[in-house]
Amino acid sequence: MKILVCISQVPDTTTKITFTPDGKALNSVGVTFIINPYDELALTKALELKEAAGSGSVTAITVGDASTEPNIRKALAIGADEAVRIDAQPLDAFQVSAMIADYAKDKGFDLIFTGRESIDFNGGQVGGMIAEMLDWPSVNVINSIVFNGNKATIERDIDGGREVVELETPMVVSAQKELTEPRIPNMRGIMAARTKPLAVVTPASSELLTEVSTLTLPPAKGSCKFVDSSNVQELVDLLHNEAKII
Amino acid sequence: MSVLVYAENTAGLFKKATFEAITYAFDIAGGAPVIAVAIGPASEEHLKTLGQFGASKVLHVDNAAFQNFDARVYARVVSDAAESINASKVVLANTYSGKSLAPRIAVRLKAGLVPAAVELPAANGIKRTVYSNKGFADTITKTATQVISLTPNAYKVEGGKADATVESFTSSVKASDYKVSTIEVKKVSGKVPLTEAEVVVSGGRGLKGPENWHLIEQLAESLGAATACSKPVSDMHWRPHDEHVGQTGITIKPNLYIAIGISGAIQHLAGVSGSKVIVAINTDKEAPFFKIADYGIVGDAFDVLPKLNDAIKALKAAN
Ligand SMILES: Cc1cc2nc3c(=O)[nH]c(=O)nc-3n(C[C@H](O)[C@H](O)[C@H](O)COP(=O)(O)OP(=O)(O)OC[C@H]3O[C@@H](n4cnc5c(N)ncnc54)[C@H](O)[C@@H]3O)c2cc1C
Ligand SMILES: Nc1ncnc2c1ncn2[C@@H]1O[C@H](COP(=O)(O)O)[C@@H](O)[C@H]1O
Numbered sequence: 169m170k171i172l173v174c175i176s177q178v179p180d181t182t183t184k185i186t187f188t189p190d191g192k193a194l195n196s197v198g199v200t201f202i203i204n205p206y207d208e209l210a211l212t213k214a215l216e217l218k219e220a221a222g223s224g225s226v227t228a229i230t231v232g233d234a235s236t237e238p239n240i241r242k243a244l245a246i247g248a249d250e251a252v253r254i255d256a257q258p259l260d261a262f263q264v265s266a267m268i269a270d271y272a273k274d275k276g277f278d279l280i281f282t283g284r285e286s287i288d289f290n291g292g293q294v295g296g297m298i299a300e301m302l303d304w305p306s307v308n309v310i311n312s313i314v315f316n317g318n319k320a321t322i323e324r325d326i327d328g329g330r331e332v333v334e335l336e337t338p339m340v341v342s343a344q345k346e347l348t349e350p351r352i353p354n355m356r357g358i359m360a361a362r363t364k365p366l367a368v369v370t371p372a373s374s375e376l377l378t379e380v381s382t383l384t385l386p387p388a389k390g391s392c393k394f395v396d397s398s399n400v401q402e403l404v405d406l407l408h409n410e411a412k413i414i
Numbered sequence: 415m416s417v418l419v420y421a422e423n424t425a426g427l428f429k430k431a432t433f434e435a436i437t438y439a440f441d442i443a444g445g446a447p448v449i450a451v452a453i454g455p456a457s458e459e460h461l462k463t464l465g466q467f468g469a470s471k472v473l474h475v476d477n478a479a480f481q482n483f484d485a486r487v488y489a490r491v492v493s494d495a496a497e498s499i500n501a502s503k504v505v506l507a508n509t510y511s512g513k514s515l516a517p518r519i520a521v522r523l524k525a526g527l528v529p530a531a532v533e534l535p536a537a538n539g540i541k542r543t544v545y546s547n548k549g550f551a552d553t554i555t556k557t558a559t560q561v562i563s564l565t566p567n568a569y570k571v572e573g574g575k576a577d578a579t580v581e582s583f584t585s586s587v588k589a590s591d592y593k594v595s596t597i598e599v600k601k602v603s604g605k606v607p608l609t610e611a612e613v614v615v616s617g618g619r620g621l622k623g624p625e626n627w628h629l630i631e632q633l634a635e636s637l638g639a640a641t642a643c644s645k646p647v648s649d650m651h652w653r654p655h656d657e658h659v660g661q662t663g664i665t666i667k668p669n670l671y672i673a674i675g676i677s678g679a680i681q682h683l684a685g686v687s688g689s690k691v692i693v694a695i696n697t698d699k700e701a702p703f704f705k706i707a708d709y710g711i712v713g714d715a716f717d718v719l720p721k722l723n724d725a726i727k728a729l730k731a732a733n
Contacts, residue, residue, distance in 0.1 A: 181661050181681045185548040194545075205662050261517065261527065287546050287661055287684075291529040296485065296517030305486045305593040308514045311655075321597070325656065326483075327424070327509050328607035332598040339593075345662055346655045377526035381538045382552040386687065392694070392704045397713025403693070404725040406709060411691045413670045414613070414637065414729070 169224035169315070171214040172272055173281045174295070175243050176204045176258070177236045178288040191382040194288075203239050206283025208246070208350040210343035214281050215247045215351065217315060224278075225249045229271065231256055231264045237366070244361035245353035251366045260376040261289075265297030267371045273302060278318065278337040284309045284344045292342070299340035306340040307333060311347060416447040418501040420492050421464055421472065422511055426456035430610065431507035431566040433467045438562075438569045439505040440468025442535060449473060451495040451583065453488060454481040458580055465578030467571065472580045473498075479589035482596040483511055487587055489518035494585035496523060501559065508563040509609065516563040526555025532568040532688075546661050546684030566610060567667040568688075608657065611640035613670045616659065616686070618644040620675020620696065620715055624652035629719040630674065636726045642666070642686075644676045660685035675715045678703025695719075 179185070180200040188195050203211075211228060218224045228243035229252040230236050240251045254267045272280060282295035292308070299306035309325045318337045323330055325344070353361070395403045407414045419439040421432050439448045450469040452461060454477070461472045473495050480487070492515060496504050504519055506512040508530055520527035533541040538552035540562060608614065615634040617627065627641075634641045641657060648658035659666055661681040671689035676682060678694065678701055686692070687706055694707035695718055704710045711718055 179545070181684075184680075185545045187549065262520070265517075265521070289544050289551075290546060290665075291517075291527075292513050293517040293520075293527060293529055296514060297521050299486070300489065300518040300521035303486075305484065306514065306518070307594065308485070309510060325510055326599070327511070327609060329599065329601040330656075331483075331596060331600070333594050333596050335594045345658065377520070377524070377555060377557050378528070379539075379554045379556060380551045381554050383544070384550045384552070386547070386550065389706050390708070392707045392710045394704075394710045394712065397711050397718055400711065400718055400721045401725050403709060403711060403722065404729055407670070407691070407693070408729060411670075411708065413691050414726070 169218055169221040169279065170277050171218060171224065171226045171279045171281060172277045173207065173211045173214045173226060173228050173243070173248065174268060175207045175211065175228050175230045175240065176283070176286040177201045177230065177232055177239045178204045178286055181205070181287065185385070187383040187385065191384060192380070193383070201235075201239065203242060204283050204286045205350070206285065206343050209345065209347050210281035210283055211243055211246055211248060212351045213313065213343060213348045214279070216348060217279070217313070221315065227252060229254065229268060231258045231267050233257055240366060241361050242353060244364045244366070245357040246351050247357060248364070250364060252369055253366065254369050254371050256371050256374055260378050261291050261293035261297055262377040263374055265294050265301060266375065268294070269298045269301035270372060271369060272298070280340045282340065282342045284342045295340050295342045302338070304338050304340055305335050307335065308342045309344045310341050311344065313341060313347070415502045416449055416499050417443045417503045417505060418492070418496045418499060419448060419450045419469060420504070420506040420512070420515065421450040421452040421469070422507060422509060423452055423454065423456055426454070426460060428460060428464065430571060431509055433571040433573070434566065434569045435505050435507045435564050436464055436467035436469050437572045438534070438564050439503070442503065447471070449495070449499050449501070450578065451475070451492055453491055454478070461580045462577040466573040466575050468575055469578045472578045473583035474580055475583050475585065484592050484594040485514040485518055486593060487591055489515050489522060490587040490591070491585045493519050493522040494587070495583060496559070503559070504561045506561070506563045508565050512563050516561055520561045523559045523561065524557060525559035525561045526557040527561045527563065528553045528555065529563045530565050531562050532565050543688065547665065547688045548684060565667060567612070567669070606638065606640040608640045608642055608659070608666060609664060611666070611668050613637045613639035614642050614666060614668045615639045615672045615674070616642035616644070616676060617647065617674050618676030619646050621647075626716070627653065629715065633672070633719060633723045633726065636723050636730060644682050673703050673707070674719065676703060677701050678706070
């Protein structure tokens, strides 16, 4: 089983988000960047699938500049066999997807794994775009995946429930929480990562279909109105008459 | 110019997120025709009503072979429909299936995609949520065609227009193009789906254990609400994982979110801060949740919840 895992780098989940004064970029001073949590799950599941199959390889790929290397090394430390960094500033989902699809198209991957969404731009776009560019089927937000030969049985979330589907490789799937528990790199993994291959690829082209004009913060919340715990009726009255929400 | 809306249906029934998407499409069309496309068996009666929200015509793929969802197949149908009416905009609801389709449609039409849109287009572009609700990005598309995936509960539903005409639609895609076969659908019945709920009652570690969840469930039932929980609660298997909201769970945007015994960690808030009104109930008056809540009670959930449930039931009975 030959698996490609798409890794994006995002601000740590505890980051207090602020933007540069011109509203064009994240204020990254003091921000720690991590592997997108869903991508960590995708990577772990990919390793489990390779182990279950008894053979194969897991390649981690990221579109990013040199500052992403510590995280791509971490992917190697967690267990990826090799890593690829496409040397470009990711600015748009179409651009990122086209670069990954172009890399993947003639490498014989059985499975491409993404996270359900990146927790920075939350678009959940890249997996579906890669799939369409390669004309592969895609299944989003999966909770489990089991292979029998080249056929996968997948459980995925749908609105108001779950669905079990079957399909054959090649395919694109996106990972979410229930799929597995993320693996933590151990000392041996960290040592091994130093000598694993990390290829830096120059993209053939870079085309953007969208652009962010302004980044803004949500309006500040007014202060909380407190109701005494001995008078919950007052809360109900406020929700009914003031907020008009119940 | 015209606007195409994907009218998602489940076994022929349409839901609020679709009506929101059609209303939105009508409001951005500026008088140009709004055409809906619906895939799979549905009654003429239901299809016609899509006109009430602004669709003048419904293109209907009336073929049972297309009942099950395969993102690749559905994206081809919707893109074919968009091309057949020469659509300059395609609007979808950003539901699970909308999220699977929108990126594929955008690639097929070579269109810029605005996912998770929350407002009408403005001079700066279309506002969408980023950084897990901690920010917004006004997004501009640089293409002739635009795909917009609208966050559920972010836009109004406005009916009262005229019925639509229904036309059968055949796309280039065939049943034999399916690559994904649906083996089983497990619908959670009798419960309000969390992603669609207008009111959500949510419990955290402060509830002490799964045996106390009847307090949450009773309140939810009185309010017609869905139930949710914090991450540790689902990690400890007190509640099913699909109730977990937050950065690594699901993001919701209900009109009312009631957080009980949840501290309000930044990762939790990431999934719920888009709620219109937030109520926090917590024994600790310093709990971070009170910083973003509109209403708060400093008190013990085990004392407050039964009283709150009685007061809500009384209100509902009186109205
Ligand atoms: C990468 C990452 C991702 C994460 N993603 C998520 C996520 O998606 N969603 C999420 O929820 N968390 C997430 N977390 C965890 C998050 O940081 C918090 O640990 C978690 O939200 C805390 O859950 P809690 O509020 O239920 O529990 P606690 O923090 O333990 O809070 C319990 C609260 O209950 C109150 N309380 C106690 N007894 C009572 C009582 N009798 N009545 C009323 N109140 C009472 C306490 O005062 C306290 O405020 C994530 C963490 C990380 C590192
Ligand atoms: N710059 C990137 N490089 C590699 N993979 C990415 C990149 N951005 C996003 N992805 C992948 O696409 C998924 C969805 O991201 P997004 O479409 O940004 O929400 C992520 O979970 C990653 O798996």
